[in-house]
Amino acid sequence: MSLNDTPRAMRLHIGLFGRRNSGKSSLINALTGQHVATVSDVPGTTTDPVYKSMEIHGIGPVVFIDTAGFDDSGSLGALRVERTRDAAKETDIALVLLSTGLDDGAGAAGNEDAFRWLEQLKRRGVPAISVISRIDESTAAASLAQVIEARTGERPVLVSAATGEGLAALRAEIARHLPEDYRARSITAEVCESGDAVLLVMPQDIQAPKGRLILPQVQTLRELLDRKCxxxxxxxxxxxxMLASMAKAPDLVITDSQAFRTVHALLPAGCRLTSFSVLFAAFKGDAPFFAESARLLRALPANAKILIAEACTHKPLREDIGRVKLPRLLKKVLGDAITVTVTAGRDFPEDLTPFDIVIHCGACMFNRAYVMSRVAACRSAHVPMTNYGMAIAALLGILDDVAIPGVD
Amino acid sequence: MSLNDTPRAMRLHIGLFGRRNSGKSSLINALTGQHVATVSDVPGTTTDPVYKSMEIHGIGPVVFIDTAGFDDSGSLGALRVERTRDAAKETDIALVLLSTGLDDGAGAAGNEDAFRWLEQLKRRGVPAISVISRIDESTAAASLAQVIEARTGERPVLVSAATGEGLAALRAEIARHLPEDYRARSITAEVCESGDAVLLVMPQDIQAPKGRLILPQVQTLRELLDRKCxxxxxxxxxxxxMLASMAKAPDLVITDSQAFRTVHALLPAGCRLTSFSVLFAAFKGDAPFFAESARLLRALPANAKILIAEACTHKPLREDIGRVKLPRLLKKVLGDAITVTVTAGRDFPEDLTPFDIVIHCGACMFNRAYVMSRVAACRSAHVPMTNYGMAIAALLGILDDVAIPGVD
Structure with missing residues (x-):
């Protein structure tokens, strides 16, 4: 662990998919070990994907996700394959490994799984690069490449983790597939201008352990400094x-959502208001959908079923926002007949149709791709989805006074 | 890795020392596994100590250091024993394990190493608790306890990792040995009052990766918020x-030391000035000694030998402070005939006498005990020791205008 690492959720997530022994782990080791330093390894359990973080010159901080083989058939096989599907949800760019070692060397039979994955990933909008690995072990790579090109319309990248051949080409291909808005994405650009005076309201009582600030506060402050605010x-x-100490009112106040009511009451005229949670909802998710969903909250039926999804799996804090405070506020506004279900971490119901609305945390531990996979699940089940900050603002009746990136 | 952990260097360091198989690892597992959650494990290599972080109720965040046995005789034995000595330098409280299983069960012969360690630790001012482990495996614990009490004047704690017996007593004993100033220690208490207006100058250009702030900035800001500044x-x-936007001048400016010159020139009348590095020098080390040493800098001989000690082992940054900027400033002020040596991480010369002065970084990755062991080494070699921030201020000729905790 380095205290100076880029947070994992802000790194470009590159998922590697392929059959067992298709060379996923060796390829990651070759990519991370040969030309750059591995900055952190988080060893997986027998079922969890393994994450390896590094810097790629010209791309920036990335994390490679080493997944179980599609064809894993051990006693934990089904669970491992399920986790691989979950890893696909957080993948920004996929490398799908095909191999000549899987059948007669030239055909596609042993690679049918990989072709299916390529199609599924592309259907879900995930840029996918096909890779023929272990080319030093066989002379049949060229014929397999022709098969792949014929079936997918794209030339695969040929690599050998053992000799290093093709690694530079693969890095270039990754750079070519970067999501268009990958570099430009900003937390605060739509709510304040460079050079603005911005006031952050950061209660510290129950949130972060000794000597720390919670991640959304750090990321927001860092970006504001970079933007010369x-x-x-x-x-x-x-x-x-604080307000009295300023020569003029700030242009923007960003508060912890739990202090929305107090801050709203003290807000100087002409000063915009938003919260860390609202900014992260927009940074990591679909702000217009979240805002539209939040507006439905106060009109929910008395027996509404509400799902609260918390990304952190920490032991619940005293007065935990997702587990205590938000349910209490919901009951105060909507009545005691509502049902509130709380999930944590990667648990998220397959079937969302029983719920009237999903309220998600700011998701500082998830990346955007993963949150957007939950947005897609809600949309396809026709279930509204919003976020802690917007829900609190809506329940307090101040949502219209809150600045939301991408809305209005 | 959890992004919400207390930084390791701010945790109480509890070192476990004992022969191989004296039960160190089992005891740590019992302490961390039974009554509290282990919040992070950093696996050691074959030579490095293993760190396990946890919260102990009533004490707060601690880290246990699992060391190699005193008697390690493998091929890496000598190196492992050396690392164990190094671990003692960062230990705030030591647990020294003695065992009945090491000789005839009642005598001290097999525990002579442990008695030597107890003495050495106490001589160096490290509170040390003697522990008889594995009491479930033998009936001779009571007689060994008498031997220990006779030799050390203190009753050992009897524990069994297997049954859990004695663990509560051990935790109470740890709490009783807490260094007096452990809870009270503050980064900013001596340079500003609660409620003061404090301005932090935090250039971000080359310091922290995307989305992060460096640790001293986070820790200082957190403490100032806790102190209602x-x-x-x-x-x-x-x-x-920033100064123009304030209704009145701040009470204190804390700057990155690299901006000392600019900030000093712009400082409003009546406003105190210090730097993150200076505050951490006092928080982690011996500020009066560092200040006195810094005052010697400009009087060093033209051929002075200067040791720069950097705690981080990161790959050198462009314009790295310890490796590039500070040596450049030293040469500019003292002339090109000086010799600058840079060490990083735990490397630190055994023999300091060749050096005219040691300049240490803010040591945000080290704990206070470890930095104080370096202070002791410099003092006993009669070599002055100062810190980046104070050295820069002295070289710029503004040291007298800098607020240093414990010095005025």
């Missing part, structure tokens, strides 16, 4: 003194 | 605009 920070109780 | 943050180029 003048940033002020205080806890909720110090807000009146 | 009104905190403003900007990059160096925005300082004039």
């Amino acid at each position: 003048l940033v002020s920070c205080c806890t909720t109780d110090c807000l009146p003194a | 009104l905190v403003s943050c900007c990059t160096t180029d925005c300082l004039p605009a």
